Amino acid sequence: AQKVTQAQTEISVVEKEDVTLDCVYETRDTTYYLFWYKQPPSGELVFLIRRNSFDEQNEISGRYSWNFQKSTSSFNFTITASQVVDSAVYFCALTPTFSGGYNKLIFGAGTRLAVHP
Amino acid sequence: EPEVTQTPSHQVTQMGQEVILRCVPISNHLYFYWYRQILGQKVEFLVSFYNNEISEKSEIFDDQFSVERPDGSNFTLKIRSTKLEDSAMYFCASRSRDSDYGYTFGSGTRLTVV
Numbered sequence: 001a002q003k004v005t006q007a008q009t010e011i012s013v014v015e016k017e018d019v020t021l022d023c024v025y026e027t028r029d030t031t032y033y034l035f036w037y038k039q040p041p042s043g044e045l046v047f048l049i050r051r052n053s054f055d056e057q058n059e060i061s062g063r064y065s066w067n068f069q070k071s072t073s074s075f076n077f078t079i080t081a082s083q084v085v086d087s088a089v090y091f092c093a094l095t096p097t098f099s100g101g102y103n104k105l106i107f108g109a110g111t112r113l114a115v116h117p
Numbered sequence: 118e119p120e121v122t123q124t125p126s127h128q129v130t131q132m133g134q135e136v137i138l139r140c141v142p143i144s145n146h147l148y149f150y151w152y153r154q155i156l157g158q159k160v161e162f163l164v165s166f167y168n169n170e171i172s173e174k175s176e177i178f179d180d181q182f183s184v185e186r187p188d189g190s191n192f193t194l195k196i197r198s199t200k201l202e203d204s205a206m207y208f209c210a211s212r213s214r215d216s217d218y219g220y221t222f223g224s225g226t227r228l229t230v231v
Binding site for chain 2: 093
């Protein structure tokens with residue numbers, strides 16, 4: 001079975017704090033992709049990152065960084081020096097890459113991040 | 118940058134009425150999807166569509182739901198007889214090919230059943 005768990009339902013921080021959003025996944029597939037999406041109050045899904053299961057290198061993009069650890073089945077997301085505009089719901093998602101599959105995305109429940117001035 | 122277009126952005130319908138949600142995927146994409154998000158909950162897979170047929174559907178996607186690609190550009194989701202619990206945000210998504218896992222999501226249609 002495939003599953004994505006985001007144990008943190010809501011996080012509240014003050015601007016400029018660093019914050020880490022946790023994501024733990026379960027899959028029997030040996031190859032898969034992991035994603036993070038941002039959903040601002042306007043409701044659309046904004047793509048942040050896609051990571052192949054073969055690539056365990058951490059990634060940094062501006063104030064965003066991602067830590068992928070296959071040993072613990074985790075793909076955590078850190079925002080450094082958070083800003084009010086980071087306030088949103090963040091979803092982690094998983095898709096297997098086996099051939100013949102149609103690769104639906106399996107989403108976690110999301111973490112609501114509130115950044116206060 | 119190419120985008121997936123969904124119309125309408127918001128639709129209000131009476132219980133029992135049929136609704137059609139419309140999506141225009143990116144033109145060279147081959148795989149199409151509908152997802153649903155009940156307010157405050159996670160995004161859930163409904164159905165995937167490839168080569169003019171349903172390739173996978175979830176248990177949510179019962180006989181009240183159908184999808185169609187009527188003219189090679191539009192991709193529609195029809196709910197035959199809406200229920201209150203169908204109220205949700207519906208997202209369309211597409212991607213280009215097997216080796217490309219770059220899903221592109223539309224901005225969603227908020228369906229309210231009253």
